[in-house]
Amino acid sequence: MNFDPRYSGRNFSSVGTRPIRPDGVDKVTGRARYGADFNMAGQLVGRVLRSPHAHAIIRKIDTSKAEKLAGVKAVITAKDLPDLTDGDAGMYDILDNCMARAKALYDGHAVAAVAAVDARTARQALKLIAVDYEVLPHVTDVDEAMKHTAPLINDTIFTEGLEEKPVKPSNVTKRSQFGHGDVHQGFGHADFIVERSFKTEQTHQGYIEPHACVASVSSDGTADLWVCTQGHFVYRQHCAQLLGMEASKLRVTSSEIGGGFGGKTHVWAEPVALALSRKAGRPVKLVMTRDEVFRASGPTSATSIDVKIGARKDGTITAAEATLRYTSGPYAGTWAEIGAMTAFACYKLENVKTVGYEVLVNRPKTAAYRAPSAPMAAFAVESAVDELAKEVGIDPVEFRIRNAAQEGTRSSYGPVYGPIGIGPTLEAAKNHPHMKAPLKENQGRGMACGFWFNFGGQTCTDLNIGMDGSVSLAVGTVDVGGSRASLSLVAAEELGIDYSQVKAIVADTSSLGYNDMTDGSRGTFSSSMATISAARNAIKILRERAAQMWDISVDDVAWEQGHAVAKGDNHGNLGKLSLKEIAARSGTTGGPIAGHSELVADGAGVSFATHICDIEVDPETGFTKVIRYTVVQDAGKAVHPTYVEGQYQGGAAQGIGWALNEEYIYGKDGRLQNAGFLDYRIPVCSDLPMIDTQILEIPNPNHPYGVRGVGETSIVPPLAAIANAVSNAAGVRMTHIPMSPPRILAAIEAEREG
Amino acid sequence: MAGVAVSTTINGDHVEYLCQPDETLLDVLRDRLGLTGAKEGCGTGDCGACSIILDDRLVCSCLVLGAEAEGRRIETVEGMAHGEKLHPLQQKFLEHAALQCGICTPGFLIAAKDLLAKNPDPTEEEIRFGLAGNLCRCTGYDKIVRAVQDAANVMKGA
Ligand code: FES
Numbered sequence: 001m002n003f004d005p006r007y008s009g010r011n012f013s014s015v016g017t018r019p020i021r022p023d024g025v026d027k028v029t030g031r032a033r034y035g036a037d038f039n040m041a042g043q044l045v046g047r048v049l050r051s052p053h054a055h056a057i058i059r060k061i062d063t064s065k066a067e068k069l070a071g072v073k074a075v076i077t078a079k080d081l082p083d084l085t086d087g088d089a090g091m092y093d094i095l096d097n098c099m100a101r102a103k104a105l106y107d108g109h110a111v112a113a114v115a116a117v118d119a120r121t122a123r124q125a126l127k128l129i130a131v132d133y134e135v136l137p138h139v140t141d142v143d144e145a146m147k148h149t150a151p152l153i154n155d156t157i158f159t160e161g162l163e164e165k166p167v168k169p170s171n172v173t174k175r176s177q178f179g180h181g182d183v184h185q186g187f188g189h190a191d192f193i194v195e196r197s198f199k200t201e202q203t204h205q206g207y208i209e210p211h212a213c214v215a216s217v218s219s220d221g222t223a224d225l226w227v228c229t230q231g232h233f234v235y236r237q238h239c240a241q242l243l244g245m246e247a248s249k250l251r252v253t254s255s256e257i258g259g260g261f262g263g264k265t266h267v268w269a270e271p272v273a274l275a276l277s278r279k280a281g282r283p284v285k286l287v288m289t290r291d292e293v294f295r296a297s298g299p300t301s302a303t304s305i306d307v308k309i310g311a312r313k314d315g316t317i318t319a320a321e322a323t324l325r326y327t328s329g330p331y332a333g334t335w336a337e338i339g340a341m342t343a344f345a346c347y348k349l350e351n352v353k354t355v356g357y358e359v360l361v362n363r364p365k366t367a368a369y370r371a372p373s374a375p376m377a378a379f380a381v382e383s384a385v386d387e388l389a390k391e392v393g394i395d396p397v398e399f400r401i402r403n404a405a406q407e408g409t410r411s412s413y414g415p416v417y418g419p420i421g422i423g424p425t426l427e428a429a430k431n432h433p434h435m436k437a438p439l440k441e442n443q444g445r446g447m448a449c450g451f452w453f454n455f456g457g458q459t460c461t462d463l464n465i466g467m468d469g470s471v472s473l474a475v476g477t478v479d480v481g482g483s484r485a486s487l488s489l490v491a492a493e494e495l496g497i498d499y500s501q502v503k504a505i506v507a508d509t510s511s512l513g514y515n516d517m518t519d520g521s522r523g524t525f526s527s528s529m530a531t532i533s534a535a536r537n538a539i540k541i542l543r544e545r546a547a548q549m550w551d552i553s554v555d556d557v558a559w560e561q562g563h564a565v566a567k568g569d570n571h572g573n574l575g576k577l578s579l580k581e582i583a584a585r586s587g588t589t590g591g592p593i594a595g596h597s598e599l600v601a602d603g604a605g606v607s608f609a610t611h612i613c614d615i616e617v618d619p620e621t622g623f624t625k626v627i628r629y630t631v632v633q634d635a636g637k638a639v640h641p642t643y644v645e646g647q648y649q650g651g652a653a654q655g656i657g658w659a660l661n662e663e664y665i666y667g668k669d670g671r672l673q674n675a676g677f678l679d680y681r682i683p684v685c686s687d688l689p690m691i692d693t694q695i696l697e698i699p700n701p702n703h704p705y706g707v708r709g710v711g712e713t714s715i716v717p718p719l720a721a722i723a724n725a726v727s728n729a730a731g732v733r734m735t736h737i738p739m740s741p742p743r744i745l746a747a748i749e750a751e752r753e754g
Numbered sequence: 755m756a757g758v759a760v761s762t763t764i765n766g767d768h769v770e771y772l773c774q775p776d777e778t779l780l781d782v783l784r785d786r787l788g789l790t791g792a793k794e795g796c797g798t799g800d801c802g803a804c805s806i807i808l809d810d811r812l813v814c815s816c817l818v819l820g821a822e823a824e825g826r827r828i829e830t831v832e833g834m835a836h837g838e839k840l841h842p843l844q845q846k847f848l849e850h851a852a853l854q855c856g857i858c859t860p861g862f863l864i865a866a867k868d869l870l871a872k873n874p875d876p877t878e879e880e881i882r883f884g885l886a887g888n889l890c891r892c893t894g895y896d897k898i899v900r901a902v903q904d905a906a907n908v909m910k911g912a
Pocket residue numbers: 793794795796797798799800801802803804805814815816817
């Protein structure tokens with residue numbers, strides 16, 4: 001059916017309100033079932049043995065003793081997950097990451113797994129597995145790993161994207177480049193140039209719920225997987241491929257998910273749990289410990305970035321250039337490439353060039369983390385922009401407004417922008433009372449901008465109308481932060497009924513067609529588009545049924561505010577039929593009424609934000625406290641404004657943690673030193689102030705209601721906003737994230753000593 | 755290992771169970787008694803997702819042994835509502851959207867209940883420090899603090 005996704009202005013009655021979410025009561029009463037809250041009869045406990053070495057050849061694994069332990073039902077190694085990837089390099093990396101084959105590539109890399117009758121037996125069994133390692137030299141630092149002298153992590157990798165094919169293997173898997181114009185010429189026209197190098201440390205998404213799943217493989221070759229994931233359809237495909245199953249025989253149910261932020265878009269333990277269950281012939285529950293979550297799942301890239309920006313006296317940027325090096329763990333990635341695309345996306349630039357290098361290191365495989373790769377690039381660029389504004393002598397907000405991208409601007413990564421929100425968020429920030437609030441001693445104010453692409457993607461949705469007129473909405477995008485409420489609002493809006501009449505659920509992989517991951521801020525954008533399309537299809541049927549009940553032509557039936565209305569002079573006395581009345585008669589007018597939708601949601605609409613923050617630095621200790629924080633971001637259209645605010649606040653808080661505290665600390669031995677919440681410190685309640693939000697609504701032309709994704713952009717500006725505030729408070733330019741007290745103190749002392 | 759027989763009170767009900775001497779109370783609640791409201795976020799006392807009230811004291815149930823519950827009184831999130839009627843904290847968490855993913859919510863509700871029992875009229879700062887033992891990665895805490903403030907007001911009026 002033809003669906004027109006274009007924006008059309010309208011007055012909303014449900015969209016934009018703030019009802020209580022449909023899954024709320026279960027979540028405040030403890031009834032909601034997350035990954036680890038599900039059990040099956042006869043279930044075993046799975047545990048994974050992990051490499052203590054950062055880099056080692058696995059000579060031999062002896063599992064015989066473990067197998068003999070009473071209560072152990074299965075022990076597996078890479079042999080039980082044979083390579084079925086058929087030359088698909090990306091899938092091979094996923095397989096190798098799930099269970100190490102020839103080499104252990106990082107501290108925490110899985111090498112074997114057991115399933116036993118209880119946790120204690122499983123733990124004992126792990127101790128009985130003997131692994132013979134040949135320890136190799138390792139490298140964890142991004143700049144070190146790029147040197148010719150660095151230990152090679154994979155000697156089959158030759159850097160892609162170079163003009164000449166390299167003759168020697170390297171830890172650099174790929175070079176990518178973006179931009180336009182001529183930066184050399186551009187710098188020639190600059191009156192001021194700022195050039196700096198920056199570093200950011202690796203962080204973890206830090207979801208409070210560890211990875212958890214229950215796998216059950218039957219002897220007839222079918223299987224069930226219960227799992228906390230951001231994308232159960234993708235998990236099904238990956239698991240089926242790795243285990244040699246037909247996708248349709250594997251049913252994946254997504255549990256309630258206790259946070260993901262990109263980290264639950266990749267399979268880790270699930271293929272292992274399925275392989276254990278297949279071997280043991282019983283269901284297996286596999287739950288990671290927090291230590292495993294840090295050592296083996298997640299993290300973002302550690303980076304090293306050089307930036308150079310030039311401007312004329314009038315404040316126009318003449319050229320901008322950046323070189324970005326991002327770690328991807330021991331497997332190839334495209335993280336630097338994304339960083340290189342986003343780095344200068346906020347600005348209108350005649351001459352711009354960015355180059356990205358993907359770098360292998362002996363750290364866990366890099367995973368997406370909320371607007372992946374963008375916060376680090378923004379940290380470097382927005383710090384340099386602030387410094388440049390100062391040199392030119394223009395207020396930093398003014399300076400950015402002068403150079404902001406607009407509708408029609410060719411972005412630094414290629415496409416030409418439609419209507420966008422960078423200018424409006426900057427203007428809103430400039431006029432925000434926060435900008436004028438007085439500051440005390442040792443306090444400083446900073447601001448920064450951020451960009452994220454947003455994604456759409458494949459989406460399938462079912463909308464079923466019950467005979468009592470209530471509506472069930474089955475979506476395939478996992479609800480990570482209230483999207484069932486938003487999608488119910490959208491269904492209610494389109495059908496013209498009350499929110500309370502709609503109940504949305506997340507359907508399993510056997511009940512609905514394929515859906516991409518909930519990532520790229522696509523959940524509400526793409527599923528709302530599919531919901532609107534499904535509702536419109538249902539309305540068409542509702543109109544047909546009303547026409548049948550009235551015995552008139554369907555062309556004379558319109559749908560208005562939840563009712564079929566007869567149009568035309570001949571039908572003046574027909575009145576209206578409510579959705580409920582039509583549904584009640586459905587059994588005799590042609591059967592159940594439903595609307596379905598399968599689409600690729602294009603045109604997600606780029607997103608921009610501007611953040612303002614005030615911080616106070618203790619010059620004696622280097623301790624920094626955020627005392628005020630404001631987020632201004634374009635939402636296109638806020639479907640449920642409270643949850644939009646929540647996304648803004650949550651992203652800002654994660655960014656604050658990244659800016660000030662969070663980092664993976666590796667010892668000389670290549671082992672992670674702080675694999676727990678005590679030493680990897682995420683912000684707690686007393687670390688933060690209230691986080692003010694301002695939602696701008698610049699409609700996305702490619703969505704019927706103007707919706708844009710909102711989930712990710714909010715983590716992009718905080719690193720730079722805080723660095724700029726520290727610079728204004730303490731007079732030091734921080735170039736290394738996190739700005740922990742020792743780093744700030746060292747910078748202050750270096751400045752004092754001059 | 756021989757099991758330990760424990761007799762205790764959970765959410766007002768008398769409960770008896772057998773557990774291993776090294777088994778945490780969190781594991782007992784979740785795996786033996788089916789009370790999965792308390793969550794395991796870390797197992798080391800750092801996240802507060804497993805918070806329960808033990809004889810009027812807020813504790814991390816991952817740091818308490820199942821055997822230690824003998825003769826004590828345990829309150830978990832499952833006991834907060836009275837039948838259909840939600841506790842004011844539960845109601846305010848819903849109204850303020852103080853949860854996104856909700857995995858931290860049971861722990862926050864229990865910690866907030868304990869806080870308000872001891873300090874019915876807390877300042878924002880007292881709430882922030884009172885709840886500093888509970889981690890939330892989704893919300894930035896803003897809406898949680900507001901929900902607790904609002905619930906305190908309702909409970910004072912009640
Ligand atoms: S699970 Fe007990 S404090 Fe985290």
